[in-house]
Amino acid sequence: MSVNIVRRTTKILVLNPNSSKSMTHGLDGGIRAMELFPSTVIHTYTAPKQSPASINDGNDVLASVEVVKKDLEQTNLLLQYDAVLVACFSVHPLVGFLADKQGEFGNLAVTGIFEASVLGCLSLLRPGKKWGIVTTGKFWEEHLTQGVKDFLGIESGVLNSKFAGVYSTGLNAGDFHGGIDPELVRQKLRETTAQLLERGDVECVVMGCAGMAGLEEIIRSVAADKYGTQRANELLVVDGVRAGISLLERMVRSRKAFQRT
Incomplete structure (x- = not known):
């Protein structure tokens, strides 16, 4: 008889589309306090310095989109992840952009904190x-x-x-x-x-x-x-960050359960 131990890790990227490292650090503290599935791994991302340090209006939203899209396309960072959370409380275009990139960035589960x-x-x-x-x-x-x-x-x-x-x-x-x-x-x-x-x-x-x-x-x-x-x-x-991570954990498991593999 043979016994195999199988562990499937869920990797989630929490994406801060502004360039403020202090804001990302603030997110880190809340994430560490969460009760997560043992197999869930969370990484955080801060946008490059060309992105606004604080997203305060529609122009800042659009500026952050262009900077982050370019960075993600150049680095292929998202290929390492099962899910991504856009951590800007807005109707942020990155949510739709990433959701539409199924295949190019892998089979990502995507949502925003809004x-x-x-x-x-x-x-x-x-x-x-x-x-x-x-x-x-x-x-x-x-x-x-x-x-x-x-x-x-x-x-x-x-x-x-x-x-x-x-x-x-x-x-x-x-x-x-x-x-x-x-x-x-x-x-x-x-x-x-x-x-x-x-x-x-x-x-x-x-x-x-x-x-x-x-x-x-x-x-x-x-x-x-x-x-x-x-x-x-x-x-x-x-x-919103806690709500988003909790939702993405369920989304990843539901995709594995209900999509054709």
Whole structure:
């Protein structure tokens, strides 16, 4: 009798499309704290220095796309991975670009932290409850609201009543990693969270910036003031990077189970 031991490792690349190494370092801490399948390996990527250090508007998004696409095509880095997570909280074109490159970059599972956060909220909400997004600059309010409509296939001008909206702090992504006084960051995030919670019955708050990783307790403290400690403890505060990695782990296994090999 012979016995073979077979271990299939799932390799995921968390792709930061801006050039801020400090922001990637912030992502690393949250990833290390996650409970993952034993066979999952996570690597992080920071875009080359030609990419914006902070993605604050549509022009920055497009600039980051061009830099990262060129780098990935030149290095063939993605051939080493089963899945890739685009860690920019936006409707980032790299998500669609990489998903359409099946074969050229291998059989990749692909998502972004925006898409993963939406799916995570919808899967966790109880009937009658709402979810919403707290984000950085004013630009993202319209951008992300339209993104939710497009992602959920909503053609009319009215969003699902479960969506409480997008609320911005007026900061940029870099501010959350030493760009300004941390106390000002806390104050702005508290004020913005309070605006969202005023919509009533908000059960899930999405942190609409990868740079917000680790700030969950600020959001929960605002909920404690408004809803009381018990409801604040039950509040779902979604970190898009964690949501994305969890989703990709399942996507990779589902592909192996359901696709023809």
